[in-house]
Amino acid sequence: MIDIRCLCLGVLSLGDATGYEIRKRLKDSFGPYQGMSYGALYPALAKLLAAGEVESLDGDRVSALDKRTYRLTEKGRESLHSSLIRAKGQEQTRSEFLAAMFFADMLDRDTLDRLVDERLAELRGVLAHFQTYRGSPPTEGQRFVGRFGQVMARAAIDFLQGEGRAIVNAIERDRKAR
Amino acid sequence: MIDIRCLCLGVLSLGDATGYEIRKRLKDSFGPYQGMSYGALYPALAKLLAAGEVESLDGDRVSALDKRTYRLTEKGRESLHSSLIRAKGQEQTRSEFLAAMFFADMLDRDTLDRLVDERLAELRGVLAHFQTYRGSPPTEGQRFVGRFGQVMARAAIDFLQGEGRAIVNAIERDRKAR
DNA sequence: CATTACATGTAAAAGGTTACATGATTCG
């Protein structure tokens, strides 16, 4: 399973980083396909440190709040590799948007339009994010994720602007006909 | 927020059901876009019952394991409606597939092919699922979700069979060139 | 000098999964 620890190891495999940077790089790389909150991140790093899968490059931290840079160890690299080869081709989406749209017949026109508009805004953000690949030339893996993200965002936008909007309009027509 | 309790209310808004049936109908409607385990479902139903948002149609249950059919109450319908109008157009995907592909450069050809094949198999299942809409004529909301699911699955399949596979092949070429 | 970005952590609570325990009904 790919959990937060595994993701930390993965980001660190591309270069040393602080906890804060790990989270940022993950967001830059995956956009909406992976998230990470500090409350999960720092405990995960502590566990990785205790397990010897990462090492801290700062021996002389005075306070527990001082900046700390992590590096992947050989043990960590092996652990990451063994997680990756056991990974399944799974994907799990929990969509508040679709859940609400499913009950569209209970909702008024304004709410439906708002839901679609919000979804479109987010998707356009995702598309722009993946289109402007900043920083160093990406690995092939990064390229794969970026292209996949673009294609899926594009497909969702096209649907919502065309057929999706048409279904919403049909709901409204039905209501008026009644 | 759309949580498991809200989903139960939503399913029940389309007709009375047992806990088991609620889970089944949700899977039928949303495919991979919503899941629900029994360990979350039954405690959620108990809370809804205590809150008076659903009622039990079986007064005379001898054992706690006897079948029980739930019905949405007026209070439950209001609660559902107020959740829906507060819903955001959000969607969150956690993709073990993309996480693994991101580190494609660390993986061998066989693993990459397996990941793509597994993803394709799942997506084809999703597509088939949404294409064969069984049962009673769907509400417009159901139609929306079904069409959205089809479009997104189609886009992902096309990508993986074309450009995605090409990137995987490029990785292999790079490796051989080294 | 104020704001934004950088930076680390803890504690409580929510939310969910997995495994387990138990049994009835239906269909070939």
Added chain:
DNA sequence: CGAATCATGTAACCTTTTACATGTAATG
């Protein structure tokens, strides 16, 4: 009569979010 499906529930565990507490460094 055996297997699949239907059916309900608990408990232990895991992960993650949210809110809080605490600063430093860079930038306009």
